[in-house]
Amino acid sequence: MADVILKNVWKKFGDFTAVRDMNLHIKDGEFMILLGPSGCGKTTTLRMIAGLEEPTEGTIQIGDKLVADPKNGVFVPPKDRDIAMVFQSYALYPHMTVYDNIAFPLKLRKVPKDEIDRRVREVAEMLGLSELLNRKPRELSGGQRQRVALGRAIVRKPQVFLMDEPLSNLDAKLRVKMRAELKKLQRQLGVTTIYVTHDQVEAMTMGDRIAVINQGQLQQVGTPDEVYDNPANTFVGGFIGSxxxxxxxxxxxxxxxxxxxxxxxxxxxxxxxxxxxxxxxxxxxxxxxxxxxxxxxxxxxxxxxxxxxxxxxxxxxxxxxxxxxxxxxxxxxxxxxxxxxxxxxxxxxxxxxxxxxxxxxxxxxxxxxxxx
Ligand SMILES: Nc1ncnc2c1ncn2[C@@H]1O[C@H](COP(=O)(O)OP(=O)(O)OP(=O)(O)O)[C@@H](O)[C@H]1O
Ligand SMILES: [Mg+2]
CATH class of the missing domain: 2.40.50.100 (RNA polymerase II/Efflux pump adaptor protein, barrel-sandwich hybrid domain)
Incomplete structure (x- = not known):
């Protein structure tokens, strides 16, 4: 578990600035939401934390480790950052069972077989997948598949979860249910979580704090009540609330x-x-x-x-x-x-x-x- 600290982080693609001087301190165990309209730089920010993009400027720290500092030539690759990611389009391996899908990251790390078995079953229990371990992804509902993807992310017990609109493929009813489940799960595990969404209701209901972003620029960071009751500017006031x-x-x-x-x-x-x-x-x-x-x-x-x-x-x-x-x-x-x-x-x-x-x-x- 770990704090995640972004200091003066910029990301430019050619002339275009996708992230502008971002300063954000996500505390150990916190559920932080990155919220903003399409194209505001949420995914880019998450990808820089994951190590899938290198910042143009600034530093990123995970726990006590500096993982990106382009000025000093520091760049830790994703596999050495101890993070797990869940994306909107979670690709499960279609030919593998639920069990093997969840076990996969552990097998990759050569975890002993009985340890894998114990952890897969523990995670399956937590996610209500115990009865489905022998099924293939195509034999599952959308929500069940989503939970398998989550299972695969949490089975490793990483320091940080990074989630990019993981619920957006689900129908409205299932999304509401998964929102609550995910929040409960995060509380149980106590793992620092950074969750990207453009859905302000999702942000308000799930986040310990919300970072509101517009056009690559951080607008306000605060608890759901703080950003709702005391918006820092008209953008935040207009974006949150319906x-x-x-x-x-x-x-x-x-x-x-x-x-x-x-x-x-x-x-x-x-x-x-x-x-x-x-x-x-x-x-x-x-x-x-x-x-x-x-x-x-x-x-x-x-x-x-x-x-x-x-x-x-x-x-x-x-x-x-x-x-x-x-x-x-x-x-x-x-x-x-x-x-x-x-x-x-x-x-x-x-x-x-x-x-x-x-x-x-x-x-x-x-x-x-x-x-x-
Ligand atoms: N590899 C790239 N090359 C050039 N421009 C990029 C690249 N990746 C992202 N961008 C641009 O950076 C901006 C931010 O993109 P990003 O994917 O971070 O937005 P987002 O907030 O995640 O939006 P959405 O809610 O639509 O997913 C967009 O204008 C996008 O077109
Ligand atoms: Mg995105």
């Missing part, structure tokens, strides 16, 4: 409101204080609030007309059964609210909405960085 955070152009007034033109909302005293301190009074900003913090006034606890309320037109309702995603407008200002199923709103009608200003965010209009 439906995404509302972003609305506004001006901060000198009397402590955010003014959207067609309506305004009163900021809390400590919010005004921060904005004043940082020179935002009278300035244009981006106001952010999550849909679940926009209430149908009927269900809101604190209603203060002229301070935290607005009368909005209901444009479209997406009924999800347990709740309603309501698309609202006040003239040309658009936002969504997540209302309870009992809400009586109807399309084309007006509704009083309440903003929970304690949950409001303000971002710099130029940089997108969070003021709070």
């Amino acid at each position: 439906p995404p955070m509302n972003f609305m152009d506004a001006t901060v007034t000198h009397d402590g409101f955010v003014d959207f033109g067609s309506f305004r909302l009163k900021l809390l005293p400590d919010q005004v204080e921060v904005l004043e301190e940082k020179g935002y009074l009278g300035k244009e900003v981006i106001f952010g609030i999550r849909p679940e913090d926009v209430y149908d006034a009927f269900f809101a606890q604190v209603k203060i007309p002229g301070e935290n309320m607005a009368r909005a037109l209901v444009e479209i309702i997406e009924n999800l059964g347990g709740e309603k995603i309501v698309h609202l407008s006040v003239e040309d200002v658009l936002f969504t609210g997540k209302f309870p199923a009992e809400s009586k709103v109807e399309e084309g009608q007006e509704v009083d909405v309440v903003f929970d200003m304690r949950k409001a965010h303000v971002f710099d209009k130029g940089s997108g960085k969070a003021v709070f």
Whole structure:
């Protein structure tokens, strides 16, 4: 088991920079998620940790061993890094049984036969594959095959697991089940795990911490609650959460409101204080609030007309059964609210909405960085 430390890591492919000055410290035993949109550099980062790519610049450390340091000519090949990888397209050997597929990495390392047998059976038990050891991959369901691939990775007890979207080939229901199983397994084994996904729900539910990446650049690292409640910038605010955070152009007034033109909302005293301190009074900003913090006034606890309320037109309702995603407008200002199923709103009608200003965010209009 081991910490994994990336310091000022860059990866360039010709002129193109895939990973830009990445600094990340993954702690021993931690389940770290690399989250970001397609092409942001997640797989490239993982491949550098695995030793399948060499960084252009910077250092990578696994445990107490420096595994990549191009400036000093250090590059430890994958087989000497004591890592195990599971990829999206996990290739099992089709002609081998489940038993032999799992045993394969141990055979390769010339582990004694009875030791192999003990470990294969232990892993199979853990993954619920004990009854299937004599089957061939084609005789298994997608989820079972996925578990064999996992078994093959964990049977070696490596220092670090690297997983690249390992659940993306599974159907939605199985994915939810495997998510929980994988997380439980990781807890049991306590092996440092770096898990790549572009699925924010997967990230929120599985990770001890999440590293959010965009265009090769680390945006924020934090626990699921931290990145959800205190996004560092509009990218993180918009990427995590479904439906995404509302972003609305506004001006901060000198009397402590955010003014959207067609309506305004009163900021809390400590919010005004921060904005004043940082020179935002009278300035244009981006106001952010999550849909679940926009209430149908009927269900809101604190209603203060002229301070935290607005009368909005209901444009479209997406009924999800347990709740309603309501698309609202006040003239040309658009936002969504997540209302309870009992809400009586109807399309084309007006509704009083309440903003929970304690949950409001303000971002710099130029940089997108969070003021709070
Ligand atoms: N060998 C390569 N040569 C040139 N460009 C590459 C190479 N490998 C990756 N890239 C580019 O680097 C960027 C990051 O790729 P990467 O595979 O790391 O993205 P990703 O975050 O894993 O995306 P996805 O979610 O689609 O898997 C992409 O723009 C990709 O086209
Ligand atoms: Mg990828």
